[in-house]
Amino acid sequence: MPYLANTAEDQQAMLMAIGAGSLDELFAQVPAELRLQRSLNLPPALTELELTQHLGELSARTASTADKVCFLGAGSYDHFIPAVVDAIASRGEFYTSYTPYQPEASQGNLQAFFEYQTLITQLTGMDVSNASLYDGASAAAEAMLMTLTATKRYGRLIVARSVHPEYRQVLDTYLEHLGIELVTVGTPGGTLAPADLAAALNNETAGVLVQQPNFFGCLEEMAELAEVTHRAGALFVVAVDPISLGLLRRPGDYGADIVVAEGQSLGSPMSFGGPYLGIMACREEFVRRMPGRITGQTVDRHGRRCWVLTLQTREQHIRREKATSNICTNQGLFALRACIYLATLGPQGLREVAELSLRKAHYAADRLAAVDGLSLEFDRPYFKEFVVRAPRGLVEPLLERAYRDDGLLAGVPLGRWYPELADCFLVTVTEKRTRGEIDRLAESLSHIAALVR
Amino acid sequence: MRNTRSTQLLFELSKPGRRGVCFPAADVPTQPLERLLPKSALADAPPPLPELAEPEVVRHFTNLSTLNMSVDTHFYPLGSCTMKYNPKRNERLAALPGMAHVHPYQPDESLQGLLALLFGLQQYLAEIAGLDAVSLQPAAGAQGELTALLVAVAYFKDRGERRPHVLVPDSAHGTNPASAAMAGFESITVRSTPAGLVDLDDLRAKLDDQTAVFMITNPNTLGMFDAQIREIADLVHKAGGLIYLDGANMNAILGIARPGDFGADMMHFNPHKTFSGPHGGGGPGAGPIAVRAKLAPYLPVPVVVERDGHYALDYERPKSIGRVRSFFGNTGVLVRAYAYIRTHGPDGLRRIAENAVLNANYLLSQVKGLLPVPQGDRCMHEFVATAARLKQEKGATAMDLAKRLLDYGFHAPTVYFPLTVRESLMIEPTETESKETLDAFAAALAQILSEPAAALHDAPLTTPISRPDEVRAARQPVLRWQPEPVE
Structure with missing residues (x-):
């Protein structure tokens, strides 16, 4: 038992001090008829060496970016993580601490959260940020719930069909039993037309959710959409790719009321979908409606600058069923990672990542569009992702063979979410992809397309 | 000696022109940005982030870390949070490429090792819970509560019932009533006795055919096992309701008693407590839930299934409540939980x-x-x-x-x-x-x-x-x- 310090003698001495005859007696509160009368049916214990071999074997049977070239994105991205991020985030003082209930014992975390909040406001152009939520999808759902109480309109919420389908599913789940109508506005050309949005808005609409760049990688006309939304008295909620903000206008500069984002790109590994980082920032006037932990600056009794969790009367441990959300903790370690990442990159570094991703994605799109049988689905400006149409029925064999024959994770098929795009797949290019890898992708798909047609 | 200069705010340490990382020059044709993107979409300048060289970043955060107490440095008896030792081996294993550097939309055939692990964990958690089916999706205990309550709504709806009430003891975590509210329930408080147990008379008075779920933390937040649990479960079941067990305190009964055996119909685990996931300064955790077979059809998608030795993600679950978050779940936390359970085995x-x-x-x-x-x-x-x-x-x-x-x-x-x-x-x-x-x-x-x-x-x-x-x-x-x- 590698993690237990109690020796047999310790146990005897402790039982004696307690006045108990045996370990079993300590469980007297649990009625005998409720006790498990056998051992749990689990595999036997492994030593560290055996465990390391076992997980090493499982890891070896799983493809990763260590041995495959990844053109998958759709909300989870293979961006480069500087060694600084792992080195600092693996300090036990950070990752084995907990929520700063005692600020005197947690100034390291609290200051890092305050810095994180500041960095997020700098990145998004918004007034305030919380100390993070679970992930981009649940942050988007929470933001839409916020618009209900902020506008006191409880009739309708609107979401563009070009928003990540899983974000829309989460929103759907969260709204299922609250009696709010969720209207999804179609995006046939790859983006949301301001006129289509205008037609869906009514005076009971609390909020509109748009993603920038959207799920297809295309850029939405944010300023126009914000204006249409505000004209109807609703709030404009924007889900952004934080990396894109190295280049693109900030949501605060085109009228966003609440900004959410998946923060995984900012220095966290893809980890098969989690843990990730839910970013949320908003305009000042909504801060008391925001869910999640918020760190504030104050002074201690000697007048020294310091940081605490604040505005806690929003939260479940104080307000219980009247809280703004049921969320308890933030994603502290991943907020820290984002903080280290942004501090290390700075404005120029972030710009370079965004620019490299953009340029390589455009190079890749040009190469793939030149492959016989493939074409780009949307004729809209795009950032680091784009939708490719394949000949009818060939998406699956194309992607399968590119993986099996050439070790390429070539794209995400879209038919699961968009029946009309059943012959399409989404390709993502980050700064990590080299020209050589992109050329290999084009050659591989060209070769396979010729074979399978 | 404390270094207070380096723990100034990042923004105070910033100086224009410094940077901590450089990226390679573009190896693809470079053309003016305006040709790739409309000018209206481009920012005039990158965001006003601080500018620091790498050593300053390292010294800043390293010094910040020393301002924390942590399990690695101090005894941390924070009740209800189970601040146990976080094994180093789990950190190294969760960082293996086939765990950490895996995209959530990779094809199933590329995921066989990881899916085997996650399938195994589903089974272990079901066994430890004494329940039948598991969803690994929820991102935290509170989200597990919400997920289970949504499963309950779907279950009752399927049976043509609408039960608007959730009963919660006054000693419960604040997340319980908050989760109930988010799932659209009215939350009704049940008193505790002076000894900290559920007041059965108060429960009887508030329990009726409007009750969907009774949420109970057992062992409770006083650290007492409520021995009335069987009687409570019988009462709630007789009224047609379900028992939800807040699994925050599972550390006390691992292998001793199982929630499913003492009447729970659904529960969440806190792998960051019970199964030693590091608390990370306030997350990430995870909140997998376990339920009885009759509730399994309503679990979120996807779940991991095994067919003839091949593992797959099953999305074809027509009665599912949908999703509560994107992608699979907090895999990194789940890998650590798996490693912890395998380290200990049943006796451990x-x-x-x-x-x-x-x-x-x-x-x-x-x-x-x-x-x-x-x-x-x-x-x-x-x-x-x-x-x-x-x-x-x-x-x-x-x-x-x-x-x-x-x-x-x-x-x-x-x-x-x-x-x-x-x-x-x-x-x-x-x-x-x-x-x-x-x-x-x-x-x-x-x-x-x-x-x-x-x-x-x-x-x-x-x-x-x-x-x-x-x-x-x-x-x-x-x-x-x-x-x-x-x-």
Whole structure:
């Protein structure tokens, strides 16, 4: 038992001090008829060496970016993580601490959260940020719930069909039993037309959710959409790719009321979908409606600058069923990672990542569009992702063979979410992809397309 | 020696022109950005982030880290949070490429090792819970509660029933009623007895055909196992309701008793507590749920299934509630939970519970002569002492004690929770602490209680800061750094 310090003698001495005859007696509160009368049916214990071999074997049977070239994105991205991020985030003082209930014992975390909040406001152009939520999808759902109480309109919420389908599913789940109508506005050309949005808005609409760049990688006309939304008295909620903000206008500069984002790109590994980082920032006037932990600056009794969790009367441990959300903790370690990442990159570094991703994605799109049988689905400006149409029925064999024959994770098929795009797949290019890898992708798909047609 | 220069804010350390990382030049044709994107979409300048060189970043955060107490550095008996040791091997294993550098939309055939692990974990959790089916999706305990409640709504809807009420004991975590509200329920509070158990008369009075779910934490937040649980479950089941078990305190009963066996229909686990996932300064955790077979069709998608030795993600579940988050779940946390369960095996898990309960009872025996413990002489994994008398006699509060403990090199217990005990200190030592540590903690508490109250009001004296002005923080919120306005 590698993690237990109690020796047999310790146990005897402790039982004696307690006045108990045996370990079993300590469980007297649990009625005998409720006790498990056998051992749990689990595999036997492994030593560290055996465990390391076992997980090493499982890891070896799983493809990763260590041995495959990844053109998958759709909300989870293979961006480069500087060694600084792992080195600092693996300090036990950070990752084995907990929520700063005692600020005197947690100034390291609290200051890092305050810095994180500041960095997020700098990145998004918004007034305030919380100390993070679970992930981009649940942050988007929470933001839409916020618009209900902020506008006191409880009739309708609107979401563009070009928003990540899983974000829309989460929103759907969260709204299922609250009696709010969720209207999804179609995006046939790859983006949301301001006129289509205008037609869906009514005076009971609390909020509109748009993603920038959207799920297809295309850029939405944010300023126009914000204006249409505000004209109807609703709030404009924007889900952004934080990396894109190295280049693109900030949501605060085109009228966003609440900004959410998946923060995984900012220095966290893809980890098969989690843990990730839910970013949320908003305009000042909504801060008391925001869910999640918020760190504030104050002074201690000697007048020294310091940081605490604040505005806690929003939260479940104080307000219980009247809280703004049921969320308890933030994603502290991943907020820290984002903080280290942004501090290390700075404005120029972030710009370079965004620019490299953009340029390589455009190079890749040009190469793939030149492959016989493939074409780009949307004729809209795009950032680091784009939708490719394949000949009818060939998406699956194309992607399968590119993986099996050439070790390429070539794209995400879209038919699961968009029946009309059943012959399409989404390709993502980050700064990590080299020209050589992109050329290999084009050659591989060209070769396979010729074979399978 | 503390380095206070490096712990200035990042923004104060910034100087234009510095940078911590460079990226390669583009190896693809470069054309003017305006040709790739419309000018209206482009920012005039990158965001005004701070500018630092790599060594400054490292020194800044390294010095910040030293301002934290953590499990690696201190005894951290924060009740209800199960601050046990976080095994180093789990960190290394979760960082393996086939765990950490895997995209969530890779094809199933590329995921066989990881899916085998996740399938195994689903099965282990079902076995530990004594329930039938598991969803690994929820991102945290609170989200697990919400997910399970949504599963309950879907279940009742399918049966043509609408039950608008969720019953919650007054000693429950605040997340319980908050989750109920988010799932569209009205949450009704059930009183506890002075001994901290569910008041059965009050439960009977509030239980009817409008009750969907009774949420119970057992062992409860006082660290007591509510032996009435079978009777409670029978009452709720007879009324047509479901029992939800908040699994926050599973550490106490691993391999000893199983929620499914004592009447729970659904529950969540906190792998970051019970299965040693690091708390990360406040997350990430995970909140997998386990349910009875009749509730399984409603679990979120996807779940991992096994067909002839091949693992797959199953999305074809027409009765599913959908999703509560994107992608699969908090895989990194789940990998650590798997590693922890495999490290211990069935007997090891039971010994964890035994030693957690032994340590708590031993510490209770050492503390009860110093501070009253209203619940009596025995507990499960944690206990709640009260400083109510101390406050009356000496004017020192639970918070004063908590602050002074920091000076003695111990993280404070949870204070002022549960709400049912005045001036409460909730103490959970966990199984990974030694008798010597527990003795030292009790000795420190004894020493502190002999100190004059005035000294306690001034505590802590040795920490980087002392008694921050929280009222000011809330009344004049400063939630971000901003540059000084230029004169």
